[in-house]
Amino acid sequence: NAGVTQTPKFRILKIGQSMTLQCTQDMNHNYMYWYRQDPGMGLKLIYYSVGAGITDKGEVPNGYNVSRSTTEDFPLRLELAAPSQTSVYFCASRWGRGSSTDTQYFGPGTRLTVL
Amino acid sequence: AQSVSQHNHHVILSEAASLELGCNYSYGGTVNLFWYVQYPGQHLQLLLKYFSGDPLVKGIKGFEAEFIKSKFSFNLRKPSVQWSDTAEYFCAVISSGGGADGLTFGKGTHLIIQP
Numbered sequence: 001n002a003g004v005t006q007t008p009k010f011r012i013l014k015i016g017q018s019m020t021l022q023c024t025q026d027m028n029h030n031y032m033y034w035y036r037q038d039p040g041m042g043l044k045l046i047y048y049s050v051g052a053g054i055t056d057k058g059e060v061p062n063g064y065n066v067s068r069s070t071t072e073d074f075p076l077r078l079e080l081a082a083p084s085q086t087s088v089y090f091c092a093s094r095w096g097r098g099s100s101t102d103t104q105y106f107g108p109g110t111r112l113t114v115l
Numbered sequence: 116a117q118s119v120s121q122h123n124h125h126v127i128l129s130e131a132a133s134l135e136l137g138c139n140y141s142y143g144g145t146v147n148l149f150w151y152v153q154y155p156g157q158h159l160q161l162l163l164k165y166f167s168g169d170p171l172v173k174g175i176k177g178f179e180a181e182f183i184k185s186k187f188s189f190n191l192r193k194p195s196v197q198w199s200d201t202a203e204y205f206c207a208v209i210s211s212g213g214g215a216d217g218l219t220f221g222k223g224t225h226l227i228i229q230p
Contacts, residue, residue, distance in 0.1 A: 010191075031215055032215045033218075034219070034222075040124065040222060040224050041222055041225070042119075042205060042220035042221055042222040043205070043218070043220040044220075045217035045218075045219075048215060048216075050215045056215070058217055075129075090158065090159065092217075095216060101162065103149075103161050103200050104149075104161075104218060106158045106159040106160075106219075107158055108157070108158040109158055
């Protein structure tokens with residue numbers, strides 16, 4: 001198993017540009033998550049999904065959109081990039097299905113800089 | 116809403132010293148607790164987790180943590196640290212109600228081990 005994979009690893013955007021961060025997991029997990037990590041601030045939840053076709057907002061959803069058309073993929077879209085979105089983005093997944101004891105597995109992250 | 120507080124943002128120790136990283140959480144119900152580690156340039160990995168039973172849990176690489184319900188604490192310990200333990204450590208909590216909630220993270224503790 002590759003686990004959770006993310007592309008790209010690094011990206012520099014200009015203000016107002018758009019991009020999609022890709023996330024794929026091969027563990028047949030039901031639940032998937034997007035977090036952002038800012039220096040000294042820990043990780044904050046952006047969006048999550050409990051299965052294909054079902055998504056919901058987390059703590060900091062503004063400026064982002066997600067979709068979940070398959071169990072494996074959970075892309076995160078930035079429509080109009082702003083400097084405040086400079087961060088490291090982590091995708092994660094877990095089995096879910098009524099259990100909160102299962103481990104969340106994290107991808108390697110995407111480091112995004114908006115100039 | 117849940118919150119997690121990690122007491123020390125930066126800790127510097129010498130090899131073979133003992134380690135204790137503090138973590139307190141705030142939540143009205145029952146929770147599951149996690150410690151994740153992020154080595155330089157790598158993604159988050161699970162160190163250990165607590166969800167029920169013995170409040171002293173053992174994880175990988177010689178780490179352990181003790182859940183003290185009355186103090187809402189889940190401190191991480193290691194009797195003798197190594198240079199390779201240099202990393203960022205995150206305490207995280209999730210409601211044990213079985214929902215799809217993401218993890219709530221503390222701000223992290225940056226641990227540096229000097230040889």
